Amino acid sequence: MQTYIVGGAVRDELLGFPVKDKDYVVVGSTPAAMLAAGFKPVGKDFPVFLHPETRDEYALARTERKTAKGYKGFAIHASPEVTLEEDLARRDLTINAIAKTDNGQLIDPFNGVDDIKSRTLRHVSDAFAEDPVRILRIARFSARLVDFDVAPETMVLMRQMVNAGEVDALVAERVWQELAKGLMEEKPSRMFDVLRACGALQKILPELDRLWGVPQPEQYHPEIDTGVHVMMVIDYAANKNFSLPIRFAALMHDLGKGTTPRELLPKHIGHELRSAELLKVICKRLRVPNDCKELGVMTARFHGKLHQALQMRPATLLEFLIELDAIRQPERFKDFLKACEADSRGRTGYADCATPAADLMIKVLDAAAAVDAGAVASACTEPEQIRIKVFEARLEAVKAMI
Numbered sequence: 001m002q003t004y005i006v007g008g009a010v011r012d013e014l015l016g017f018p019v020k021d022k023d024y025v026v027v028g029s030t031p032a033a034m035l036a037a038g039f040k041p042v043g044k045d046f047p048v049f050l051h052p053e054t055r056d057e058y059a060l061a062r063t064e065r066k067t068a069k070g071y072k073g074f075a076i077h078a079s080p081e082v083t084l085e086e087d088l089a090r091r092d093l094t095i096n097a098i099a100k101t102d103n104g105q106l107i108d109p110f111n112g113v114d115d116i117k118s119r120t121l122r123h124v125s126d127a128f129a130e131d132p133v134r135i136l137r138i139a140r141f142s143a144r145l146v147d148f149d150v151a152p153e154t155m156v157l158m159r160q161m162v163n164a165g166e167v168d169a170l171v172a173e174r175v176w177q178e179l180a181k182g183l184m185e186e187k188p189s190r191m192f193d194v195l196r197a198c199g200a201l202q203k204i205l206p207e208l209d210r211l212w213g214v215p216q217p218e219q220y221h222p223e224i225d226t227g228v229h230v231m232m233v234i235d236y237a238a239n240k241n242f243s244l245p246i247r248f249a250a251l252m253h254d255l256g257k258g259t260t261p262r263e264l265l266p267k268h269i270g271h272e273l274r275s276a277e278l279l280k281v282i283c284k285r286l287r288v289p290n291d292c293k294e295l296g297v298m299t300a301r302f303h304g305k306l307h308q309a310l311q312m313r314p315a316t317l318l319e320f321l322i323e324l325d326a327i328r329q330p331e332r333f334k335d336f337l338k339a340c341e342a343d344s345r346g347r348t349g350y351a352d353c354a355t356p357a358a359d360l361m362i363k364v365l366d367a368a369a370a371v372d373a374g375a376v377a378s379a380c381t382e383p384e385q386i387r388i389k390v391f392e393a394r395l396e397a398v399k400a401m402i
Contacts, residue, residue: 002027002084003025003026005024005099006023006087006098006099007023008096009021009022010100011096011098011112011116014113015116021056022056024059025059025060025061025099027061027087028080030079034047040052047062061084061086063082063089084099084107085107088107088124089109089125090124092128093115093138094111094120096112097109097110097112098112119148119149120149121138121148121151121154122151122153123151128157129157129164129166132169133170135162135195136174136175136178136195137178138194139191139195140181143182143186143189144185155198158200159198162199163199170204172285172286179191180248183244184247188238189232189235192208207278207282208252210259211226211255213227214227214257214258215265216229217266221348230251230253232347233253233342233346234250237342237346242339245291245292246295246339249295249335250346252275252279252299253343254343255274255275255278255282256268256270256273256278272300272301276297276301278300279297280293283297295332295339298324299340302320302323305320306337306357307344307357308357309360314402317361317364318364318395318398321365321368327365333361333365337358337361340355367394367401368397368398370397371394373393376390377390
């Protein structure tokens with residue numbers, strides 16, 4: 001029995017990144033032998049075991065054979081006869097197909113070290129085309145490894161996969177999983193650049209894909225193109241290390257601009273409501289978690305209204321707060337303001353612009369939340385008066401602040 005460190009741990013060490021988890025491949029063993037050595041089985045579809053002390057994952061060397069469309073359409077073969085090179089050959093990218101022995105020797109049958117040096121994302125073999133998730137993974141790696149480029153032959157293969165309908169077989173949960181990981185990388189826009197380049201974005205998120213080429217008024221958006229703007233917005237959110245719900249909201253806030261009638265361009269009257277409705281459809285299709293869905297819909301629906309806050313009367317400001325449920329959910333409201341900040345600053349020449357509307361809304365929230373609603377309610381003799389009296393008390397506080 002021989003064990004090797006493989007995959008991401010070897011890659012990240014060579015890149016100088018912190019190594020978080022180590023995965024091992026075991027050559028020349030059987031499930032029975034692993035159990036006898038004290039390893040705990042965890043794999044359902046193929047034999048993976050946890051080390052009894054370190055809890056690191058040890059997988060038996062295996063090969064895969066394509067049996068049906070989609071990422072689950074594989075027959076797995078694991079036996080003591082499977083070699084290390086055969087196991088590495090089934091991996092997606094050359095930079096992920098490097099193994100290391102206990103004494104530090106690298107085993108690199110597919111020249112992954114050279115591709116790390118040349119900053120290239122290259123598929124190991126034509127077997128790459130058998131798993132459509134690999135398109136999403138290579139796009140995600142592009143967002144993480146910002147100085148790497150996809151090899152031309154790999155991009156050709158990805159386009160062929162899209163044209164063959166492989167992407168259509170992806171399940172919603174896996175698409176969301178990879179998109180969420182990519183959004184949390186250093187430069188998320190690169191993920192969408194790759195997905196667009198191979199044609200996968202049009203299949204996965206046609207509502208987003210149609211934004212490229214849609215013009216906006218140049219006086220507000222010097223970058224003009226809506227797709228370019230949205231990429232600037234998500235990269236700003238990533239640069240500020242915003243949370244996943246904020247980044248998702250930033251990505252989806254302008255979907256409605258893709259449905260603006262051509263004769264109205266470059267104006268986009270009412271695009272906020274259209275954006276929110278399109279986003280609801282996406283969230284249902286991809287089974288997006290509720291925290292991302294709620295913030296995304298809120299941002300899409302109300303980011304335009306926030307810009308009008310400086311012109312609002314105190315009562316309207318307070319009503320806006322209530323509409324957003326900001327008093328009961330202040331942290332979500334603050335995340336909404338961060339998503340709107342990314343929208344404002346994700347424009348050419350506006351990276352450091354002031355956000356006076358958001359600053360005002362925080363002060364309005366603080367003033368309204370400082371009112372003791374319980375004390376106001378207890379002073380009411382008629383229950384139906386409580387809501388009115390609480391609103392009046394909060395309105396007086398907002399007026400005093402202003």
